[in-house]
Amino acid sequence: MDEELKLVITSSPHLRDETTVPWIMRQVVLALLPTTIWGVYFFGVSTTLLTILLSVGSTIGFEALSCKIFKRPLSVTDGSAVVTGLLLGLSLPPYAPFWLPIVGGGAAIFLGKEMFGGLGQNVFNPALVGRAVLLVSWPKAMSTWWVNTPFDFSTLAESGAASLGVGMVTTPTPLGIVRMYGYNALHQVDPHILWHLFLGQVPGCIGEVSTLLLLVGFLYLWWRGIVHWDIPLFYFIGLSLIAILGGQSALFYILSGGAVMGACFMATDYVTSPISSKGRYLFGLGAGAIAGVIRLLGAYPEGVIFGILTMNALVPFLDRLLPRRFGVGKSEAKVR
């Protein structure tokens, strides 16, 4: 018997499954493709594609740059920067100036992620950090909505439509109209508003308009075992509760703005959501409720961003909610 064997010694287990971090990131990108394609098609290639590409390029570039500055191994291959860039790009308005996604990507990666120590260490969702920085710094650029005329709601807006070439006008979003004139006014402009919101035929951010396609992407991730349904469900419960308390249509609150994108793709971000189940219920509920309160009472028409960022900060606390310990509690009664 050959005693020259060089045997590898490691502690158990000696098997691993095939799931890896880059594979998960690729699935998320795949899940975002339907809504991305719709956004590009609906708002027009020229007004959207460059924004998305610049955003993804910016997050990748800034991540590589940060790795160099902080002397860390190059981490762009894990794919998380692509997800952040895509999420940020999809949450910008069509026809955003070219520097908007670049600055946003830098803020997302540098402030939102690398400053905390890179992947897995950040407290706040990087894409939302980038978006929040842009929204606070350049509110006008972040809330000027260009859209093809059939879905133009500008007849109500006093400022009127500013036209840009053939068929493109600026217009308020449904949430903006409701904020200024109330839900009835919106209903007058578009009697099928809920249906259009569901399909995605409304002004809004590039990747946030189609509830249907966002849900398709979410269901794909759920089927792949990548996301749980718990955070989105409790998010919608929280948002609906506030809508009902405020005398608004719960369905409209869910379908409009970035609520579906936020609940399904932003609040479910692994790194910045709780790992405790009980914590996740509260996290979803809180993020949805805060978004509702901001929509109802805040200065901004949309509250999804700050709702999730606020709850991000509470994650370390929420993770202290452990499940019932195995063999303690409930089951003791059963034992004689």
Add this chain to the structure above:
Amino acid sequence: MKLKTFPGGVHTPTFKELTAAKPIKEFSLPSRVVLPLLQHAGAPLSPLVQKGDKVKRGQKIADIEAFISAPLHSPLAGTVAGVEDYFHPLLGRFPALIIENDGSGEEERKDPLSNIESKDPAFLREWIREGGMVGLGGAAFPTHVKVSPPSGKKIDSFILNGSECEPYLTCDYRVMVERPSTILAGLRVLVRACGAERAFIGIEENKIEAIEKFSKLVKDLPFPTQVVPLLTKYPQGSEKQLVFSILRREVPPGGLPLDVGAVVNNVQTSWAIGRMAEEGLPLIERVITVTGDCLKNSENIQVPLGTVLSDLVDFCGGWTETPQKVVMGGPMMGVAQTSLQVPVIKGTSGFVFLNHLYEKKEYSCIRCRRCIDACPMRLFPTMLGKFAEYQAFDEAKENRVLDCMECGACSYVCPANISLTHLIRLAKAEIMRRSRKGKANG
């Protein structure tokens, strides 16, 4: 068929097709055996024989006066060559009795056991201990201890564990398929010894043939016995998970199934006990699976304890490619070996030879929750792993790290390939060390 199961766990490839259909082969008596003086969970043994003594097959050769221990018997007739430090599959090196085969084939057998149901349970427990019986699933906990309910605790259910949830291993399956009546003879002894009113036989549903065989045979038993098909999921064979799956009872932290009125034993333990009842032979042989992706012939083999691994490799025809790793037990909880000189001990369920090792890049934890969903004990492995890394042992303890049974499910699923089980093991060891030190100082 309604399958019972437990929350958490993982679905691994089973790799059982390598050996599942292969009948048990008998390994002829080797020229010498190496018998470590610690083969069970408990106190090490003292030899009862000296260098130069003649011993018979089945003769008791080592024992100790301690409740949590089990004596050792010689698997062959021969001469004691001495007590030496020798390779041990779990402990590195440990003193072992070495016996050289003299070819005489002399035997010492006990009287077969009849009228099991009329025997006194206390007598049966002592009889089990004298047979050197320990759990053959891998943990090697002395069987007589498991069937001794502490005063004031009533055992109502006996569970025979035929899950064999570790990938690659098929020895329990083969014993169930080939020797079911001996297993049931052992079951009668065990049920009588612990005073249970009813029995369950839990078998994963990928072992259809075993389920069918037992379903027919259990009708003849003198107590109600139910064959329970279980979902094929790792770690179904873990005691706490098995008790939960079948009885919906949770064993408390740090407790035993006894605490919830149950006793669990492995099917092969039951076979060994049944064999002693029928043939009078104590635990001197067991069935193991020798398998892997680089072995010429993977086999299920009945081997004498103390057989050295290199002899088993020869028995299997050597390997097709040089193995990178040799694991005693299954690949999920088994221990990587440093040498082919290790002997088979009571807790050896098999050896797995691996050439193609996993290659997976390590990343930072992305908090994906896969380890939490996989943990059958409802722990947060990622959190415990971080506490271990930061040496925050008090926090680890507060977060129940001692509930971990090191099944390996968390490391298996981690997409960032973080060795969570290893980190948790370190934290547990350090906490235990400190608590022993604390006791010693107090």
